[in-house]
Amino acid sequence: MDRSQRVAVLPPDVSRRIAAGEVIERPASVVRELIDNSLDADADEIDISWSGGGAETLRVRDNGLGLSREDLELCWQPHATSKIRTIDDLETTKSLGFRGEALSSIAAVSTMSIASAERDAPQGYRLTVDRGEFPSVEPAPPTAGTIVEVRQLFANLPARRRFLSRPQAETTAIRNTIRDKAMPFPGVRFTAQSENGTKTTYQKEQIVTRVSSVYGSIAPVQSLHEIEGTGDGFSLTIVAAEPHIVRRDRRYIRTFVNKRRVWEFQLTQAIEYAYQDVQHGGLYPIAALFLEIDPHLVDFNIHPAKREVRIRPAGEVHHRIVELLRSFLRAYTIRSVQFDGEFPEKTFNTPSPSTSNDYYRDRPRDRSVPQNDGMSTFDRGETHRKKISPLPAQRSAEKPPFQPSVRAVPSDDLTYIGTIFETYIVVQRDERVYIIDQHAAHERLLYNHLQNERSTQPLLVAEEFDTTEDQDNALRQHEEEYRKIGIKLVRIADRRWRIDAIPPEYTIPIETLIETILDLTGLNEQLDRIFLAELACKAAVKGGDFVDGLTATELARRTLALEVPRCPHGRPLWVELTRQRLETLIGRV
Numbered sequence: 051m052d053r054s055q056r057v058a059v060l061p062p063d064v065s066r067r068i069a070a071g072e073v074i075e076r077p078a079s080v081v082r083e084l085i086d087n088s089l090d091a092d093a094d095e096i097d098i099s100w101s102g103g104g105a106e107t108l109r110v111r112d113n114g115l116g117l118s119r120e121d122l123e124l125c126w127q128p129h130a131t132s133k134i135r136t137i138d139d140l141e142t143t144k145s146l147g148f149r150g151e152a153l154s155s156i157a158a159v160s161t162m163s164i165a166s167a168e169r170d171a172p173q174g175y176r177l178t179v180d181r182g183e184f185p186s187v188e189p190a191p192p193t194a195g196t197i198v199e200v201r202q203l204f205a206n207l208p209a210r211r212r213f214l215s216r217p218q219a220e221t222t223a224i225r226n227t228i229r230d231k232a233m234p235f236p237g238v239r240f241t242a243q244s245e246n247g248t249k250t251t252y253q254k255e256q257i258v259t260r261v262s263s264v265y266g267s268i269a270p271v272q273s274l275h276e277i278e279g280t281g282d283g284f285s286l287t288i289v290a291a292e293p294h295i296v297r298r299d300r301r302y303i304r305t306f307v308n309k310r311r312v313w314e315f316q317l318t319q320a321i322e323y324a325y326q327d328v329q330h331g332g333l334y335p336i337a338a339l340f341l342e343i344d345p346h347l348v349d350f351n352i353h354p355a356k357r358e359v360r361i362r363p364a365g366e367v368h369h370r371i372v373e374l375l376r377s378f379l380r381a382y383t384i385r386s387v388q389f390d391g392e393f394p395e396k397t398f399n400t401p402s403p404s405t406s407n408d409y410y411r412d413r414p415r416d417r418s419v420p421q422n423d424g425m426s427t428f429d430r431g432e433t434h435r436k437k438i439s440p441l442p443a444q445r446s447a448e449k450p451p452f453q454p455s456v457r458a459v460p461s462d463d464l465t466y467i468g469t470i471f472e473t474y475i476v477v478q479r480d481e482r483v484y485i486i487d488q489h490a491a492h493e494r495l496l497y498n499h500l501q502n503e504r505s506t507q508p509l510l511v512a513e514e515f516d517t518t519e520d521q522d523n524a525l526r527q528h529e530e531e532y533r534k535i536g537i538k539l540v541r542i543a544d545r546r547w548r549i550d551a552i553p554p555e556y557t558i559p560i561e562t563l564i565e566t567i568l569d570l571t572g573l574n575e576q577l578d579r580i581f582l583a584e585l586a587c588k589a590a591v592k593g594g595d596f597v598d599g600l601t602a603t604e605l606a607r608r609t610l611a612l613e614v615p616r617c618p619h620g621r622p623l624w625v626e627l628t629r630q631r632l633e634t635l636i637g638r639v
């Protein structure tokens with residue numbers, strides 16, 4: 051055997067560098083660890099600056115408790131920590147660090163200096179360590195807190211250094227780390243600056259403003275709300291955006307446990323689940339969730355970077371999140387549609403262009419299905435090809451002729467005043483006038499209706515259609531999901547399918563149905579919800595479509611009776627104008 055193949059214990063400087071590489075992967079990990087230390091030292095001002103993507107120099111200054119001379123001598127040694135003393139402390143510690151490995155890891159792979167002074171001490175000290183060697187502690191002028199400087203990261207690990215991304219990408223990673231650290235600490239002022247970038251400042255602020263500052267213009271502060279609640283051994287703060295502000299991905303749903311960002315599916319899922327009442331699948335809310343939980347009830351040690359977490363009362367936490375958000379959404383949706391004083395700007399807020407409310411409606415309205423016989427949908431006479439009526443459950447055969455004037459059509463206690471801009475139905479009830487978006491309202495009613503429909507009925511004439519290769523594959527995957535919502539699809543040949551049965555109350559043209567099915571073949575999540583939302587949108591009357599007075603009144607009556615008066619995209623369905631409000635606006639009172 052070659053001598054070099056014998057087992058040997060690695061020399062300490064080698065093993066230390068290997069271990070260091072696990073804690074410190076890139077400059078952003080240094081930033082994460084140093085910010086944690088500053089926060090653990092009770093700092094409320096933390097300044098971070100760097101150059102060369104953080105690999106050249108990186109500096110974190112804080113106004114925390116500081117280190118004594120003895121602390122400085124010890125702090126960079128492996129397993130040196132002030133935060134726990136015994137193994138039992140691990141169970142109760144709320145500090146962000148406790149393993150005592152950050153400074154030793156950083157010191158092993160860089161040139162590190164720490165200048166620090168304890169509060170009110172007349173004298174400060176500076177520690178320098180060069181790649182784990184030549185430590186020295188010298189007197190230095192007192193500082194208000196601690197300044198850690200890390201230079202030439204990975205200079206002694208050339209392979210690791212080569213694996214770093216371009217400075218610009220490392221800078222982005224650093225900024226993302228700072229955002230994740232800043233969000234749960236609104237009482238701490240952070241500044242961040244790279245050598246030629248602009249300086250970012252997060253002032254000391256309230257949690258709602260901090261979430262808005264971190265998320266940026268996508269989440270303006272006036273659209274965010276703070277919701278609080280408690281449970282057994284835990285408390286929750288959720289900062290949630292109004293439901294009409296939607297995203298197409300989960301990037302703006304962040305979750306924190308004991309002020310650490312975690313990637314925990316259960317928590318994110320609870321938020322999405324609560325919003326499903328007002329936003330259909332495929333759209334995601336903006337929210338930040340902060341769970342504070344008894345350290346006994348949580349285990350961070352399952353993941354080395356503490357990204358994942360095991361929460362013991364996971365079910366209770368989930369339940370509480372859903373409950374809190376639902377009552378917020380309910381209260382909000384009802385309050386915000388009342389146009390009388392407190393929330394008008396919210397009621398009429400035009401969503402910022404970056405939001406994707408018009409996900410569906412932006413699509414061209416009249417994409418026609420490829421038709422084999424050239425006949426329009428409207429011309430086809432079969433029973434299952436009826437054009438959808440505005441109100442599927444109570445279709446009335448004899449509709450009165452349209453009355454273009456402002457003429458009242460009574461229904462219950464509602465009076466139909468007219469339709470304005472060919473889109474908004476105006477009705478009056480006592481001292482209140484309601485202005486209802488006919489498309490959004492109809493879409494919501496249809497959506498609710500379709501959701502409750504689970505029965506199925508064979509079509510008189512089964513409908514066949516061709517697909518592309520991709521659609522063919524996707525349909526084979528989704529067949530079962532469609533069956534669950536009452537749509538029976540049969541594959542009759544390569545890239546040819548037949549639709550055999552649909553729920554009896556689908557009065558949607560079969561082409562619209564097929565078109566919707568084919569449109570959604572790229573999806574692999576929440577297919578049923580998205581399908582129904584898409585179908586409701588396509589089948590609903592559009593803005594500009596003529597709706598007769600009787601139908602409009604019925605539409606209004608049912609819309610006003612809805613518990614959640616929001617369209618599936620989260621927008622309000624109606625606004626209310628009271629006599630009193632009108633008189634205030636006019637200046638009568």
Ligand code: ADP
Pocket residue numbers: 083087088090091112114115116117121125126130131132133146147148149150151152153154196
């Ligand atoms: P840990 O944070 O896990 O204890 P570190 O290696 O990150 O381990 O830090 C070692 C010790 O150095 C800490 O326990 C703390 O006592 C001290 N320390 C580090 N950074 C600071 C700081 N910015 N202010 C005050 N003390 C600090």
Ligand code: MG
Pocket residue numbers: 083086087146147148150152153
């Ligand atoms: Mg630490």
